[in-house]
Amino acid sequence: RKHVTVHELRRMKEAGEKIAVVTAYDATAARLVAAAGADVVLVGDSLGMVVQGHDSTLPVTLEQMTYHCAAVRRGLARGDGRAHLVGDLSFGSYQASPDEAVKSAMRLAAEGGVEAVKLEGGAEFGEVIRRIVRAGVPVMGHIGLTPQSVHKMGGYVVQGKDSEKAQQLLKDARALEAAGCYALVLECIPAELARIVSGQLRIPTIGIGAGPHCDGQVLVLNDLLGLDDAFTPKFVKRFGELGAAVKGAVGAYVGEVKARTFPADAHSFHSSAVRLVPVTP
Ligand code: KIV
Ligand code: NA
Numbered sequence: 364r365k366h367v368t369v370h371e372l373r374r375m376k377e378a379g380e381k382i383a384v385v386t387a388y389d390a391t392a393a394r395l396v397a398a399a400g401a402d403v404v405l406v407g408d409s410l411g412m413v414v415q416g417h418d419s420t421l422p423v424t425l426e427q428m429t430y431h432c433a434a435v436r437r438g439l440a441r442g443d444g445r446a447h448l449v450g451d452l453s454f455g456s457y458q459a460s461p462d463e464a465v466k467s468a469m470r471l472a473a474e475g476g477v478e479a480v481k482l483e484g485g486a487e488f489g490e491v492i493r494r495i496v497r498a499g500v501p502v503m504g505h506i507g508l509t510p511q512s513v514h515k516m517g518g519y520v521v522q523g524k525d526s527e528k529a530q531q532l533l534k535d536a537r538a539l540e541a542a543g544c545y546a547l548v549l550e551c552i553p554a555e556l557a558r559i560v561s562g563q564l565r566i567p568t569i570g571i572g573a574g575p576h577c578d579g580q581v582l583v584l585n586d587l588l589g590l591d592d593a594f595t596p597k598f599v600k601r602f603g604e605l606g607a608a609v610k611g612a613v614g615a616y617v618g619e620v621k622a623r624t625f626p627a628d629a630h631s632f633h634s635s636a637v638r639l640v641p642v643t644p
Contacts, residue, residue, distance in 0.1 A: 382579025393438030432475025485535030508551035572598030
């Protein structure tokens with residue numbers, strides 16, 4: 364099937380076809396989500412939380428993002444090549460200057476194999492975005508709840524809840540489109556606001572905790588699989604119970620090792636040619 368390009372995503376919005384985005388952090392997950400039909404695979408810096416065990420995305424480095432992007436790229440190469448691959452620019456890799464941002468984006472594209480990068484922030488990142496796009500790397504924007512600014516926001520809280528904040532968010536969305544973003548993630552904002560923003564932009568909006576009117580949706584793979592039974596925020600729907608499934612399978616393995624029923628003969632190798640003489644130390 365045809366590869367999903369930035370132009371195809373724009374076409375999907377115009378045709379009213381919803382865009383399904385999901386995260387992946389390794390080759391196995393990438394292969395599975397692509398085979399399941401995801402249009403876009405995002406190597407999110409959420410890996411800082413779900414893979415590395417940090418309580419924010421701030422400690423994730425560009426080096427680590429590059430490593431995970433390359434693994435996901437190799438996983439996708441084993442599939443039909445349809446999915447579009449985006450990688451998050453890590454905290455600190457694009458905020459200090461447009462020059463640094465361009466270098467970071469080019470590294471993620473060249474070494475990580477992504478076709479686009481995502482970065483968090485509003486109108487103030489217009490120049491950074493213009494420079495990255497001019498260098499040849501498409502940029503996906505991300506506004507609303509921006510986890511890299513967790514301390515500035517005062518926690519992981521819904522954004523744009525009053526008219527003034529909502530107006531600012533719409534202004535940011537338009538500025539990001541004008542700066543050259545090809546798509547825009549809207550995270551944890553009222554559905555009413557996401558509907559208006561989606562209607563006013565020509566580029567597709569990808570929502571997470573932003574209601575049903577966005578042009579696409581994104582979820583963290585581990586969340587939608589139900590891998591962590593201690594974490595289910597309001598905007599997550601668990602489409603599976605893989606946490607319980609993993610515990611069940613590993614528990615069965617542990618039980619069989621203890622009970623000596625695994626490995627059975629079927630899992631064992633044999634050779635009639637093994638004739639050993641005693642070895643003296
Ligand atoms: O890091 C991430 O997974 C993300 C998505 C949730 C949008 O940025
Ligand atoms: Na992210």
